[in-house]
Amino acid sequence: MIIVPGSVNADLLFKVARLPRPGETVLCPGYVMAPGGKGANQAAAAAKAGADVRFVGHVGDDAYGSVLRGLLQDAGVGCELLAVSRRPTAIAVIGVDEAGENAIIVGSGANLDTAAHQIPDALLGPGTTVLCQNEIRREETFAALVRAKARGARTVLNMAPAGPVPAEVLRALDVLVVNELEAEIVAGAPGEGPEAAARLLAGRHGLACIVTLGGAGCLAVARAEAWRVPVLPIRPVDTTGAGDAFVGALAAWLDGGAPLLDALRAASVAAACTCEAVGAQTAQPRRAVIEARLPDLPPATALGSV
Template structure:
């Protein structure tokens, strides 16, 4: 079972000719409302990848909140851990340009009320993988990581958006997922000097005693183990439409594979291919692939290469 502790947002998506610069207004024909939030997206990604998933978080007493819960139910996610609070449901404004690049602004709303003590001990233990991101209060993540670790759960932390993770918390995490920028920020705070993605992955894995996964966008991903093992995974060759949900797809699919017993290299392979597939339609969730869709495209990309 995967327990996702994280954010739930309604995304206001606009397709624009170019991304706005400071002080600039860019017109577009219209907008769409789409379910989003990193926690929400990763929960749906893991469910579509075949894992049993429960979501823990908060929504407000509004149409956005009820719509997000209904969408998760349709995706097969257990929503009993989602709590109704007084703050309005989180909302994000996303502009996507003709090159599939994006500009995102998020109003946290009810996500700021997410509390680790609402997650019951009965949901944690050796049979649970806890997946977290950084769109809820950081101290609530740290508290849940400590408790999940003590109760024997596997913990996966996606440090997105970038944040300062206490060194003692990093050492309780089983899998750390970051992009190159996020990896560099964490390494700098730890006094590590590596500058390449490979060096960052190795140093973080060794220093923190974690499996460190560094996503590299169109260049694929790296995975380093604390014992020095290192894999590199190539992405699927595609023509991207919208990259908004790619990182969340990667995290959800990686966690689903690990929770299902896959070896790390196999999980990396599935996540890299699945994240590529998630770039082929507009919106963070519509393009999240099923397990069958990932299976159908795995053969198009070589299995991860072990570098050491």
């Protein structure tokens, strides 16, 4: 079982010829509302990848909230722990240009009410994976991870957006997922590069550190292995949510007992497939699609001893 305490947003997607510069207005013909939020995105991706997923969060008592709850349920996510807040449902405004690049602004709203105590003790234990991000209050994310580790659960943190992480929390992690910038920030090693930062974090805290590298794939450093995994050759349409699809599929494969390398390969394929359509949750692949396209992924490269 995967427990995801995290954010849930209504994403307003705008397709534009190019992203606006500061102070500039860019017009487009219309927009699309789609489900989003890193927590909800990763929960949906994990459920579509075949995992038993429970989402922990808040929505507002408004039209967006009821729609988002229904869409999570449609994705196969359990929403018994999705509460209703007095604040409005969170909104994200996303511009996507013709090259598939994006710019995002988020109004957190009800996400600010989500707390670690919403997770019942009965759901935490050796058979559970707790998957967190950084779009709810950081102190609540960190409390959930420390508590989960103490009760024997697997702990996964996608440190996005970036910020400092207490040593106590890093020691409580089994898996840390970061991008290149986030890796250097969390490791306290600016300018050292992603592999050096990953090796520092893995060695110092006894965790598996996975660094996503965009179009260059990802690398992972764990206690006894280090790998670089490439990307699936595709023509991207929209990169929104690709990182969340990566993390959700990774958690699903790990929760199902897969070795780290197998989980990384599945995650890489899931992220690539998500880039082939518009939206975050709406573009995520099901497990059958991921498995069917795994043979098209080039082989991983071992990075040497850890």
